[in-house]
Amino acid sequence: MQLILISGLSGSGKSVALNLLEDSGYYCVDNLPVVMLTVLVRMLKEEHTRKVAVAIDSRSGHGIDLLPERLHKLAEEDVNPTFLYLHADAETLLKRYSESRRRHPLASAGKTLEEAIRAERELLDPISSLGHRIDTSGLKPAALREWVRQFIEAEPGQGLTLMFESFGFKHGIPLDADLVFDVRCLPNPHYDTALRPLTGRDRPVVEFLEAEAEVVRMRDDIGRFVGDWLPAYIRDNRSYLTVAIGCTGGQHRSVYITEWLGREFAQRARVLVRHRSLAGN
Known part of the structure; x- marks a missing residue:
């Protein structure tokens, strides 16, 4: 049943x-x-x-x-x-x-x-x-x-489900987050009028962010932290772990990094990707 x-x-x-x-x-x-x-x-x-x-x-x-x-x-x-x-x-x-x-x-x-x-x-x-x-x-x-x-x-009984969730700090930190990373210090595509209406899933925004060394460094640091500690959460017999990535509006930087993390960990755990601020629109 x-x-x-x-x-x-x-x-x-x-x-x-x-x-x-x-x-x-x-x-x-x-x-x-x-x-x-x-x-x-x-x-x-x-x-x-x-x-x-x-x-x-x-x-x-x-x-x-x-x-x-x-x-x-x-x-x-x-x-x-x-x-x-x-x-x-x-x-x-x-x-x-x-x-x-x-x-x-x-x-x-x-x-x-x-x-x-x-x-x-x-x-x-x-x-x-x-x-x-x-x-x-x-x-x-x-x-x-x-x-x-x-x-x-998500298939039940198959170990930990890893949830990556983007959000905007101006809307508040998600109540369901286990780990929260703040990426508001990174270069913001919002100030480029051509990129402003797009999201972190769109290729022009991805190219803009990946051209910035700081973005790649923080992205990789977050991925390394989650990867290093994931075995400990699995040993703790947790069924779910929610990792929240926040930028100002939850549209560009946090969405890009969340999507990247979802792909990066797809072979290591059952992964779900959510974009809170985009879903609320």
Whole structure:
């Protein structure tokens, strides 16, 4: 059985992810109480259901604390779920709730929306590091669907997945980053009017950057650092490692280096490449 568990903050995109999984042929269950997880999996195994996705969130209340124990029981039964945790910054969540006018599940007469978001973050914090985290701040639904699609297409159980992600510092550092490299000190194609509308994936920008010795040196230094320490992260039994590369706007320098790293490590690990600032446009 391929079992994917989805959790995270209300408003972070769990419904978008679950809908994508349903469209991909998964049997989906939303808002399942944690105490029912093992019962559901056993029942579906008896029915020979191969692909299952379950959303578990704060509506389970403090029963969410039981999730690590339930995951251990599933492992004893040879079911090893893939856990996906979605989250976003407070500003993004407040904006989404304002636009949708939906009620937060932890809202009450004496609690503001901001307080409800903070309470939910604290409630879910114990399980937030159980699997792969996606920071959906600033992401449009189409971009999130693509990121989740890439996530489920990565073959499970084959070791560490290495995520290279570009971003713009003016939009904030990604919450899901494990390692962050700042490349704002490098020559900026933005100041060339012919290159400004392009991205770090376009050949003219690549040629501009690769003609600069500083760019090549920093690119190679980052690649060497990640390569030197990758075995240690693998020994730590990590399933995912997210390496974030940031420039000012997340359009040229960080995109170029992220693409280069993705190609450089393609034969050493399962690699995913994402461009946060480009996806948000």
